[in-house]
Amino acid sequence: MATTTLTAPTEHACGPLLAAGHTACTGCGEALAAKLVLGAAGSNIIVTSATGCLEVFTTRFPQSSWEVPFIHSLFENSAAVASGIEAALKALGRQNEAKVIAQGGDGGTADIGLQALSGMLERGHDILYVCYDNEAYMNTGVQRSGLTPFDCMTTTSPYGEYSWGNKHNKKDMPGIAAAHGIPYVATASVAFPKDIENKVKKALTITGPKYLQIHSPCPLGWRSNPQLTIKVAKLAVETGLYPIFEIENGKVTKVRKVKTPKTPVEEYLKIQGRFAHLFKSAEAKEEIQKIQEIADRNIEKYGLA
Amino acid sequence: MRLDLGAIAKAGTSKANQTGSWRNFKPIFHQEKCIGCSLCKIYCPEGCVTMVEKKKYTVDYTYCKGCGICAEECSSSDIEMVMEEK
Numbered sequence: 001m002a003t004t005t006l007t008a009p010t011e012h013a014c015g016p017l018l019a020a021g022h023t024a025c026t027g028c029g030e031a032l033a034a035k036l037v038l039g040a041a042g043s044n045i046i047v048t049s050a051t052g053c054l055e056v057f058t059t060r061f062p063q064s065s066w067e068v069p070f071i072h073s074l075f076e077n078s079a080a081v082a083s084g085i086e087a088a089l090k091a092l093g094r095q096n097e098a099k100v101i102a103q104g105g106d107g108g109t110a111d112i113g114l115q116a117l118s119g120m121l122e123r124g125h126d127i128l129y130v131c132y133d134n135e136a137y138m139n140t141g142v143q144r145s146g147l148t149p150f151d152c153m154t155t156t157s158p159y160g161e162y163s164w165g166n167k168h169n170k171k172d173m174p175g176i177a178a179a180h181g182i183p184y185v186a187t188a189s190v191a192f193p194k195d196i197e198n199k200v201k202k203a204l205t206i207t208g209p210k211y212l213q214i215h216s217p218c219p220l221g222w223r224s225n226p227q228l229t230i231k232v233a234k235l236a237v238e239t240g241l242y243p244i245f246e247i248e249n250g251k252v253t254k255v256r257k258v259k260t261p262k263t264p265v266e267e268y269l270k271i272q273g274r275f276a277h278l279f280k281s282a283e284a285k286e287e288i289q290k291i292q293e294i295a296d297r298n299i300e301k302y303g304l305a
Numbered sequence: 306m307r308l309d310l311g312a313i314a315k316a317g318t319s320k321a322n323q324t325g326s327w328r329n330f331k332p333i334f335h336q337e338k339c340i341g342c343s344l345c346k347i348y349c350p351e352g353c354v355t356m357v358e359k360k361k362y363t364v365d366y367t368y369c370k371g372c373g374i375c376a377e378e379c380s381s382s383d384i385e386m387v388m389e390e391k
């Protein structure tokens with residue numbers, strides 16, 4: 001049987017593995033996150049991506065930004081397709097030739113792809129799953145997802161007379177992944193690229209299923225200034241609203257501490273249009289207080305102070 | 306357009322899209338106060354900043370969309386955003 005090599009084309013091996021010319025919006029955090037993940041993983045990988053912004057802006061057919069073997073799955077089954085690739089590599093005895101990375105947005109991961117992901121985690125596939133968390137279904141025009149934060153305005157959780165925006169809390173997706181008893185779960189943020197690199201590299205040395213969730217600002221859906229993508233991401237971490245941690249075999253082993261005195265959540269909220277309604281009335285102060293309590297609970301829960 | 310079985314696309318072919326045409330503002334890398342921290346290169350979502358030498362970085366305007374992240378994050382305020390004129 002003829003075999004083909006699994007390595008990426010050498011022509012671009014020294015350049016970024018996510019080629020320029022992709023059509024992500026100006027200042028897109030998800031494009032940056034994917035660039036950093038690929039850069040850390042290196043070229044001996046096979047990647048899948050669920051439908052969503054990342055897949056759409058990198059695969060304007062017949063073009064592709066991927067410099068590594070890439071498969072676009074459906075919206076709901078990135079983890080299942082990656083499971084098949086990993087199983088095939090094993091069956092061929094070629095599992096040492098490439099690492100498998102499955103990717104999805106927050107909607108593709110925590111909502112519609114949750115079942116496929118759970119199966120992948122349960123079966124123990126040797127795959128790194130990366131969730132690019134921009135906190136809504138951005139590719140179809142900013143609908144809320146299970147990872148949209150509390151009181152956030154989206155097109156399906158509008159602010160108005162009867163609503164402060166999204167009335168549900170952000171789903172604890174890393175906790176759900178960890179509950180499968182997998183060896184490695186971590187969160188990260190585009191504000192801290194070295195941390196992303198370390199976590200990707202570390203995850204790829206561990207055999208079994210790994211889950212990495214990266215906070216990736218979306219200037220379009222968050223109605224934030226593209227120039228401030230890194231500032232916004234940093235503030236999410238510094239306020240405690242996006243806790244950065246590692247969970248190894250069920251135990252929190254490392255966290256990124258927040259500064260004391262703590263940064264009030266207003267600092268983060270006020271630079272994003274998706275929270276602008278929280279600065280328009282006196283009653284909104286109570287809502288901001290609720291968001292501060294979410295940050296405080298995170299700080300307490302993960303020992304961030 | 307012809308769709309082959311499996312809709313296979315060639316690696317890295319998005320480079321044909323010259324996304325630099327999207328720009329409203331343009332980063333000017335002054336190359337004067339640069340300390341070589343590399344943040345501009347690391348944070349650029351387009352991957353279009355490169356190092357010329359240790360304390361000299363440059364941008365490929367073919368792809369730069371002018372987001373301004375490099376200018377905002379530069380450790381030594383050595384990158385300036387100016388209005389694009391075409």
Ligand SMILES: Cc1ncc(C[n+]2csc(CCOP(=O)(O)OP(=O)(O)O)c2C)c(N)n1
Pocket residue numbers: 030051052053054074075076104105106107108109132134136137138139140145
């Ligand atoms: C089964 C199915 N339902 C709906 C869609 C439409 N759809 C495509 S991408 C998308 C949203 C993706 O959101 P997310 O996973 O958060 O990724 P993002 O675009 O935000 O990066 C939706 C609803 C689809 N492609 N397939």
Ligand code: SF4
Pocket residue numbers: 023024025026027028029030031053054057134138139217218219220221
């Ligand atoms: S909508 Fe948001 S996530 Fe999608 S390409 Fe634009 S900035 Fe990136």
Ligand code: SF4
Pocket residue numbers: 332345348349350351352353354364368369370371372373374375376
């Ligand atoms: S303005 Fe944005 S796209 Fe252009 S070089 Fe700077 S970071 Fe990259």
Ligand code: SF4
Pocket residue numbers: 334338339340341342343344345346360362375378379380381382383384
């Ligand atoms: S961010 Fe500024 S100081 Fe750092 S390498 Fe780039 S130009 Fe130089």
Ligand SMILES: [Mg+2]
Pocket residue numbers: 105106107132133134135136137138
């Ligand atoms: Mg999303």
